[in-house]
Amino acid sequence: MASTDIPSTDMNAAGLRSDERLERLKLFGLSSPALILVMIILVLPVGWLFYVSFIGADGNFSLENYERMVARKSYMRIFRTTFLVSIMTTGLCILIGYPLAYFLSQLPKKWANIALITVLLPFWTSLLVRTYAWLVLLQKKGLVNEWAMSLGLWDEPIKMVHNMTGNLIGMVHIMLPFLILPLYGAMTAINRDFMKAASNLGASPRRAFWTVFFPLTTPGLFAGALMVFILCLGFFVTPAVLGGGKVIMVSMKIVSNIELFVNWGAASALGVVLLVSTMVILWIASRFLNFDQMTGGGRH
Amino acid sequence: MSKDPNDALPISVRNVTKTYGAVHALNDVSLEINSGEFLTLLGPSGSGKTTLLMVLAGFTRPDRGSLKFGDKEVIRTPPHLRDVGMTFQSYALFPHMTVAGNVGYPLRLRGVSKDEIATRVEGALETVQLGGFGDRRIDQLSGGQRQRVAVARAIVFEPRILLMDEPLSALDKKLRDQMQIELRSMHEELGMTTVYVTHDQREALTMSDRIAVVNHGRIMQLATPHDLYESPANRFVADFIGESTFLDVRKFGSDVLFGDQKLAHTGKIPDTPELLLMARPERICLVDGPAPDDMNTFEARAEQVVYQGDSYLLNARLDSGEMITLRGPIRQGTVATLPVVGDRVTLGLSAKDTVIIDGREV
Numbered sequence: 001m002a003s004t005d006i007p008s009t010d011m012n013a014a015g016l017r018s019d020e021r022l023e024r025l026k027l028f029g030l031s032s033p034a035l036i037l038v039m040i041i042l043v044l045p046v047g048w049l050f051y052v053s054f055i056g057a058d059g060n061f062s063l064e065n066y067e068r069m070v071a072r073k074s075y076m077r078i079f080r081t082t083f084l085v086s087i088m089t090t091g092l093c094i095l096i097g098y099p100l101a102y103f104l105s106q107l108p109k110k111w112a113n114i115a116l117i118t119v120l121l122p123f124w125t126s127l128l129v130r131t132y133a134w135l136v137l138l139q140k141k142g143l144v145n146e147w148a149m150s151l152g153l154w155d156e157p158i159k160m161v162h163n164m165t166g167n168l169i170g171m172v173h174i175m176l177p178f179l180i181l182p183l184y185g186a187m188t189a190i191n192r193d194f195m196k197a198a199s200n201l202g203a204s205p206r207r208a209f210w211t212v213f214f215p216l217t218t219p220g221l222f223a224g225a226l227m228v229f230i231l232c233l234g235f236f237v238t239p240a241v242l243g244g245g246k247v248i249m250v251s252m253k254i255v256s257n258i259e260l261f262v263n264w265g266a267a268s269a270l271g272v273v274l275l276v277s278t279m280v281i282l283w284i285a286s287r288f289l290n291f292d293q294m295t296g297g298g299r300h
Numbered sequence: 301m302s303k304d305p306n307d308a309l310p311i312s313v314r315n316v317t318k319t320y321g322a323v324h325a326l327n328d329v330s331l332e333i334n335s336g337e338f339l340t341l342l343g344p345s346g347s348g349k350t351t352l353l354m355v356l357a358g359f360t361r362p363d364r365g366s367l368k369f370g371d372k373e374v375i376r377t378p379p380h381l382r383d384v385g386m387t388f389q390s391y392a393l394f395p396h397m398t399v400a401g402n403v404g405y406p407l408r409l410r411g412v413s414k415d416e417i418a419t420r421v422e423g424a425l426e427t428v429q430l431g432g433f434g435d436r437r438i439d440q441l442s443g444g445q446r447q448r449v450a451v452a453r454a455i456v457f458e459p460r461i462l463l464m465d466e467p468l469s470a471l472d473k474k475l476r477d478q479m480q481i482e483l484r485s486m487h488e489e490l491g492m493t494t495v496y497v498t499h500d501q502r503e504a505l506t507m508s509d510r511i512a513v514v515n516h517g518r519i520m521q522l523a524t525p526h527d528l529y530e531s532p533a534n535r536f537v538a539d540f541i542g543e544s545t546f547l548d549v550r551k552f553g554s555d556v557l558f559g560d561q562k563l564a565h566t567g568k569i570p571d572t573p574e575l576l577l578m579a580r581p582e583r584i585c586l587v588d589g590p591a592p593d594d595m596n597t598f599e600a601r602a603e604q605v606v607y608q609g610d611s612y613l614l615n616a617r618l619d620s621g622e623m624i625t626l627r628g629p630i631r632q633g634t635v636a637t638l639p640v641v642g643d644r645v646t647l648g649l650s651a652k653d654t655v656i657i658d659g660r661e662v
Binding site: 191193194196197198199200201202203204205207208211212215216 | 357358359378379380381382383384385386388389390392393394395396405406409410453454457
């Protein structure tokens with residue numbers, strides 16, 4: 001009797017299937033403008049960059065732009081400087097940022113929000129302005145040297161700009177929030193009972209920190225450090241202004257290749273190498289890290 | 301695992317006070333807990349029961365008072381040196397360690413050798429019926445399993461005192477009932493002094509040797525489950541433990557009067573200005589025909605009858621105006637004889653169940 005109750009239209013199955021198809025089609029239609037936009041402003045230019053990097057000075061296909069990078073010592077030096085500056089900036093950011101993020105995470109919610117705003121405040125000011133502000137502060141007759149000497153901390157003005165020191169000070173200042181934000185997120189996500197439990201089970205505050213708190217913050221720490229490192233690789237303004245020509249990074253070489261030598265091929269090849277090395281780093285990182293967890297989409 | 305109850309430690313809490321601003325979280329609390337006892341701190345949220353547990357664990361520093369584990373004063377001992385086991389409401393299992401990593405954590409801190417850790421971890425997991433679960437990740441466990449791991453981690457280093465902060469509150473009712481019995485039999489087996497915090501009176505009655513009812517930062521009554529239920533110290537305790545209907549009564553010479561009705565009773569009458577008759581719903585019965593001499597009877601009218609499967613509730617209004625609740629058993633055939641709304645009923649309460657209590661809240 002039950003079988004005869006089912007109507008010949010197999011309970012709307014065909015209609016429901018076509019509704020499903022239509023809905024998918026609509027969703028695709030709605031997202032296609034964004035897809036086209038990404039095509040035009042991202043995929044095409046990057047493709048063109050790759051193409052130009054393989055064009056030699058005579059206008060034909062050639063590997064000379066890449067050969068030059070391997071052959072010339074100055075290029076290797078630039079890559080070494082770029083990675084060194086990025087590693088040092090990341091390291092300094094971790095040294096300064098971790099304790100700061102920890103301090104923020106332990107504050108009562110109300111104070112934490114205020115403190116977080118002060119950390120983010122530099123984001124509201126132009127990068128260029130902040131960089132030149134450091135120039136003013138750190139130069140030979142700048143505020144820092146004047147004050148330090150009047151307080152008797154040192155006698156001769158110390159050279160703090162137009163060298164690696166100035167460059168690092170400026171870059172760390174600009175990169176710090178990128179490290180602190182994911183780290184702060186990871187720290188506040190830690191159940192406060194964890195530290196109590198560790199303590200109850202016999203861990204001294206130091207042991208509890210290294211065995212429970214720190215391991216739980218590593219995803220946030222890696223996420224922040226990776227972001228800082230990758231941003232550093234392509235950084236231009238701060239090393240250009242505060243490095244004073246002594247710290248030459250890949251991005252600056254790209255600019256000089258175009259502005260000075262009008263060699264688009266060489267500039268493109270540098271861009272490609274930078275892009276590829278960034279992607280390789282991300283790929284390696286993704287094999288060790290859970291990107292879901294970093295972006296806050298992790299399980300809880 | 302220690303089975304000798306002599307291994308357990310008594311706990312002595314004396315005059316412990318903790319204030320937050322003007323609020324007394326703990327108001328001069330004194331409490332003696334026997335070694336090997338299962339004692340429950342029972343109270344509504346904000347009563348101070350958790351604060352007291354946190355003082356025992358060392359996470360809350362009281363303003364003053366003394367706390368002894370055995371003969372040793374520990375009020376100023378930091379938590380990691382107190383050597384007490386504890387389970388948390390949130391379980392607080394470390395998500396970056398496996399089950400075995402969590403349970404072995406206190407042993408690693410104590411420098412126990414690797415082989416012994418493995419043996420003791422497996423032993424503790426077997427105690428909580430999770431043998432073989434050592435390699436699982438915490439997020440692969442169900443709520444009940446997490447609870448068991450938390451217990452295993454708290455007992456694996458054989459503490460002589462075990463503190464439990466609402467350990468079952470996140471579990472569904474069936475599992476909670478089962479875990480209550482399991483935790484209780486585990487306590488029989490291990491014998492450590494256990495302080496258990498809950499706001500669930502039935503859980504407290506099921507598990508405890510003694511219950512301390514806490515309210516407004518003070519212990520209202522400390523008694524066995526039986527004494528607490530049968531002779532509560534005041535209205536708050538009577539209200540918090542079980543269900544009850546309260547009727548205003550007064551003392552007249554040696555008699556207790558409800559309105560003009562002299563009540564038969566057997567217990568003591570508290571010497572306080574306000575008195576209440578506490579009538580437990582399941583102790584009231586429907587009287588059909590003549591009542592025995594030692595039974596107080598009340599005329600009433602049925603206002604609501606609720607069928608609850610295993611029993612029924614009858615809300616009736618006494619002729620004097622008060623509402624009274626009766627709970628009766630349901631068996632095959634009794635449903636047809638239940639009163640219906642509007643019926644006149646005679647409610648009976650035997651002298652033994654006529655409990656007169658201090659009518660004040662505190």
